[in-house]
Amino acid sequence: MIQFIILTLSGAGFLFISLGGQKCRLTGFITILISQPFWLYETVLNGQWGIFALTCMYIVSSLIGIKKSWPKKENLRPILDPPLDILPSPERQKEIKKAIQKVLDDDRRVFVRTDENGKELPGYFAIED
Numbered sequence: 001m002i003q004f005i006i007l008t009l010s011g012a013g014f015l016f017i018s019l020g021g022q023k024c025r026l027t028g029f030i031t032i033l034i035s036q037p038f039w040l041y042e043t044v045l046n047g048q049w050g051i052f053a054l055t056c057m058y059i060v061s062s063l064i065g066i067k068k069s070w071p072k073k074e075n076l077r078p079i080l081d082p083p084l085d086i087l088p089s090p091e092r093q094k095e096i097k098k099a100i101q102k103v104l105d106d107d108r109r110v111f112v113r114t115d116e117n118g119k120e121l122p123g124y125f126a127i128e129d
Helices: 002-019 022-046 049-069 090-103
Strands: 110-114 120-127
Touching: 002 022, 022 049
Parallel strands: none
Antiparallel strands: 110 120
């Protein structure tokens, strides 16, 4: 049973790493790290000290891989924030605001997102129900 767990977790981990992509690599390193206690148990149980040392190196390598694959805070962007290259021009944004204002009932309002200085941020609209 333990060898099946080792085969499944290690195989899946290396498969994720080889698929590329930051999320896949991160998932692969975490999966491999999860498999390492099973490797350590098997190698100690069977007295395979060379594989035990190799497993310790895999643990260190997995931790380094997790650290390098973990998303950086500056690379995170809220899901609803559009990339700047697909935003409409400022003139078009004004047209959109006017069109939204015309369509809405009297009891609804359109809110525009602003920065800390009160300046409007392009492309952000919210409609109050």
